[in-house]
Amino acid sequence: MNSDKVLKSVLFTASLLILLISGGMVYSLFRGSMLSFHHFGWNFLISSHWDPTQGKEQYGALPFIAGTIFTSVLALIMAIPMAFSTSLFVAEYFHKTRLASVVNTLVDLLAGIPSIIYGLWGFYILRPFIVEIGLNPQGYGIFTSSLILAIMIIPYATSLSNTTIMMVPNELKEAAYSLGATRLEVIWNVILPNARSGIMASYILAFGRALGETMAVTMLIGNANIIPTSLFSTGNTMASVIANQFGEAGGLQLSALIEIGLLLFLITTIVNAIGKFIIKKIV
Amino acid sequence: MDLIYNNIKINAAGTLPDQSAKRKTKDHLFLTLVIFFSAITISLVLLIIGTLVMKGYHQINWAFFTQIAPDTFQAMMAKISGKVIPGGIANGITGSVYLVFLSSVIAIPFGLLIGIFLYENGNKRYAGFIRDITDVLQGIPSIVIGIIIYLWVVVHITHSYSILAGSVSLAIMMLPLIIRSTEESLKMVPDTLKEAAIALGTPYYKVILRVLIPTSFSGLITGILLAISRVLGETAPLMLTTLGNPVINWDVTKPVSAVPLLVWQFYNDPNMVDLIWSSTLFLMGFVLLLNLTSKWIASKQQN
Numbered sequence: 001m002n003s004d005k006v007l008k009s010v011l012f013t014a015s016l017l018i019l020l021i022s023g024g025m026v027y028s029l030f031r032g033s034m035l036s037f038h039h040f041g042w043n044f045l046i047s048s049h050w051d052p053t054q055g056k057e058q059y060g061a062l063p064f065i066a067g068t069i070f071t072s073v074l075a076l077i078m079a080i081p082m083a084f085s086t087s088l089f090v091a092e093y094f095h096k097t098r099l100a101s102v103v104n105t106l107v108d109l110l111a112g113i114p115s116i117i118y119g120l121w122g123f124y125i126l127r128p129f130i131v132e133i134g135l136n137p138q139g140y141g142i143f144t145s146s147l148i149l150a151i152m153i154i155p156y157a158t159s160l161s162n163t164t165i166m167m168v169p170n171e172l173k174e175a176a177y178s179l180g181a182t183r184l185e186v187i188w189n190v191i192l193p194n195a196r197s198g199i200m201a202s203y204i205l206a207f208g209r210a211l212g213e214t215m216a217v218t219m220l221i222g223n224a225n226i227i228p229t230s231l232f233s234t235g236n237t238m239a240s241v242i243a244n245q246f247g248e249a250g251g252l253q254l255s256a257l258i259e260i261g262l263l264l265f266l267i268t269t270i271v272n273a274i275g276k277f278i279i280k281k282i283v
Numbered sequence: 284m285d286l287i288y289n290n291i292k293i294n295a296a297g298t299l300p301d302q303s304a305k306r307k308t309k310d311h312l313f314l315t316l317v318i319f320f321s322a323i324t325i326s327l328v329l330l331i332i333g334t335l336v337m338k339g340y341h342q343i344n345w346a347f348f349t350q351i352a353p354d355t356f357q358a359m360m361a362k363i364s365g366k367v368i369p370g371g372i373a374n375g376i377t378g379s380v381y382l383v384f385l386s387s388v389i390a391i392p393f394g395l396l397i398g399i400f401l402y403e404n405g406n407k408r409y410a411g412f413i414r415d416i417t418d419v420l421q422g423i424p425s426i427v428i429g430i431i432i433y434l435w436v437v438v439h440i441t442h443s444y445s446i447l448a449g450s451v452s453l454a455i456m457m458l459p460l461i462i463r464s465t466e467e468s469l470k471m472v473p474d475t476l477k478e479a480a481i482a483l484g485t486p487y488y489k490v491i492l493r494v495l496i497p498t499s500f501s502g503l504i505t506g507i508l509l510a511i512s513r514v515l516g517e518t519a520p521l522m523l524t525t526l527g528n529p530v531i532n533w534d535v536t537k538p539v540s541a542v543p544l545l546v547w548q549f550y551n552d553p554n555m556v557d558l559i560w561s562s563t564l565f566l567m568g569f570v571l572l573l574n575l576t577s578k579w580i581a582s583k584q585q586n
Binding site: 003004006007010011012014015017018019021022024025028029032081082083084085086088089093103105106107108109110112113114115116117118119120121123124125151154182183184185187208211212213214215219239242243246247257258261264265268269272273276 | 417
């Protein structure tokens with residue numbers, strides 16, 4: 001009896017670690033941003049001046065918030081046709097065939113490749129290609145980063161979609177077929193309405209991934225502290241500005257970067273929470 | 284008399300001449316689109332892996348694993364005289380191994396314990412809360428974890444960029460992955476096994492050690508390997524916590540290099556470009572190998 005009590009308290013104590021880490025994180029991020037918050041207040045969110053020059057330091061996060069949302073939304077839009085097709089390929093058209101499992105494994109590999117490798121590939125292969133076809137003279141910018149982000153989030157967008165598409169009961173599909181429906185009509189009128197929320201959730205979670213991606217974007221976005229004005233303009237995301245400037249920052253600039261980290265933390269947490277909430281409703 | 288069903292008009296004779304052909308064409312067109320976009324996705328995967336293999340394999344030799352990275356000057360001299368850049372990535376490999384080892388030592392025991400806790404307390408409110416927080420932790424961007432560990436360990440404990448800081452940041456990234464995979468694989472153990480052990484009067488810690496863990500062993504290993512493969516390629520948090528080091532270092536309170544950090548360094552130094560592809564190939568090969576091994580174990584377990 002005694003050993004059971006010890007075990008229970010050991011397990012319970014270990015679980016406290018999660019609370020300690022997450023509570024500590026939120027506390028440290030808030031504390032680290034205090035200096036910046038005292039200086040700029042809520043203006044930090046709507047100001048687009050980012051100037052680390054000594055003596056006239058001025059920080060505003062708007063260019064980075066805009067850059068993050070711009071690249072992530074664009075990435076999601078570009079990823080959806082590929083992710084949706086691959087899901088249908090794996091979970092419906094070629095379900096349970098060897099081809100489907102090969103395709104599925106390959107797409108899953110995309111999730112395993114480290115971010116910095118995507119960055120390098122984007123820099124040395126994709127960027128020259130974009131220059132060559134004349135889309136953009138320097139090849140850097142919002143479009144290039146979004147394209148790489150789109151490739152990176154495909155596996156996150158497909159894995160849960162696959163599961164929910166496979167979960168649609170066969171009876172429903174067969175009923176539709178027996179009424180003479182074509183495959184497309186079954187997908188459109190039976191599978192999609194049934195799997196809709198799972199597919200939505202997986203795209204939201206993929207979007208959450210895109211928001212926080214650092215290395216690949218840092219290497220491709222062109223690192224300009226401006227609000228991006230077009231598809232091919234350069235910019236910076238919240239994650240990339242931290243990666244670029246954290247090492248040399250001190251004082252007010254450091255605090256401003258921590259505040260950006262706090263904002264990024266809050267945004268990704270909210271997006272992920274929405275995704276998880278939808279998943280919980282399905283299960 | 285004409286019947287109208289779902290906008291499809293069926294005439295009195297029961298034939299559907301035009302509509303049927305149209306629907307079939309649409310169906311074929313959609314299948315073509317699905318195959319087309321899936322083909323793009325697959326070719327992207329193959330293209331990325333193929334590029335790295337083609338560009339990277341010739342720099343990989345014995346020295347690549349045994350020598351430390353050259354400095355800019357050495358690389359520049361070799362480049363001018365048209366020779367292969369000397370040196371390798373030994374300082375990165377040792378650093379990566381050290382970081383991953385230390386972060387595993389921190390993350391695995393806690394990950395298993397918390398995973399077991401969640402499994403034991405299934406539907407209780409507090410366990411659900413811990414589960415949600417774990418999910419939040421998993422979603423935090425790695426760069427934010429870098430900031431936090433910089434504030435905790437670099438500033439307050441080691442007072443400099445250090446192996447310890449890097450390991451803690453990687454451990455925090457591994458923790459949620461291990462917790463959730465532990466819980467999931469324990470759930471797959473049949474209750475009857477557990478009940479049989481309890482019925483024999485076995486103390487519960489022994490049930491865990493002798494029944495639950497051995498039965499779900501391959502699942503646990505899969506989760507751990509997957510977590511390791513995730514953090515092995517992480518660059519962003521290491522930039523803020525261990526910084527990098529031109530020589531091999533074993534002191535936990537001092538900075539250390541890692542393979543992804545070296546890739547980043549080579550990328551930023553025009554003289555080192557030739558070393559980029561080999562180190563990238565090495566990194567990707569290692570990560571994907573771990574990744575595939577873990578999936579292979581998982582699929583064997585299912586059969």
